[in-house]
Amino acid sequence: MTNLQNCLDNCSVYCGTYHKYNNSSLYGKWLNLSDYSDYDELLTAMRELHKDEHDPEFMLSDYEHCELFERLGLISESFLSPEIYEIAEQINDSGHDTEVFEAVLSNFLDMDFQSAYEYANNFYYGEYSSDEDFVQELYENDIPFGLPNFVVIDWEATARNIMYDYFESNGHYFRA
Numbered sequence: 001m002t003n004l005q006n007c008l009d010n011c012s013v014y015c016g017t018y019h020k021y022n023n024s025s026l027y028g029k030w031l032n033l034s035d036y037s038d039y040d041e042l043l044t045a046m047r048e049l050h051k052d053e054h055d056p057e058f059m060l061s062d063y064e065h066c067e068l069f070e071r072l073g074l075i076s077e078s079f080l081s082p083e084i085y086e087i088a089e090q091i092n093d094s095g096h097d098t099e100v101f102e103a104v105l106s107n108f109l110d111m112d113f114q115s116a117y118e119y120a121n122n123f124y125y126g127e128y129s130s131d132e133d134f135v136q137e138l139y140e141n142d143i144p145f146g147l148p149n150f151v152v153i154d155w156e157a158t159a160r161n162i163m164y165d166y167f168e169s170n171g172h173y174f175r176a
Helices: 004-008 018-022 039-049 067-071 083-094 098-107 113-123 131-142 155-165
Strands: 012-017 029-032 058-064 124-127 166-169 172-175
Touching (some): 012 018, 018 058, 029 039, 067 098, 098 113, 098 166, 098 172, 124 131, 131 166
16 A cells, blocks of 8 residues: 555545434535545535534544544544544555554554554564465475475474464464
């Protein structure tokens, strides 16, 4: 991922207001976060959408594809953090997709984003279909050239032993 839009492309919020909701109106609009360059521009669009109210109290009654941002506490029914664009930019600049950070955070529940970002950048090894595939790729280059063909490596047993130093989350592998 190389630009801000990639991380936010599928992240959208339905923006209404509590005033309208309390008066039996669900009027609002789906806003895709990638359509706005930053938080201030999004906030301006939200205010413009509800310009019929003097000081609208925004209600994000629904949001899609924002699981990572929700987990980080950056988005909820009544809150959208200004940091959401900064964090999205960091994710895009990291070269990892959001799934990598979700994998870290699913294993370290109390970890904040900056710690997860550093962890992913320092200890992420990639995505693999199994422990055996991961370990085989990790160590295959260390096998001496010209090893006799009767030597067979039990990658399943090797993976069991090696995985004490690594962990896997949703197919993503990290150094423990």
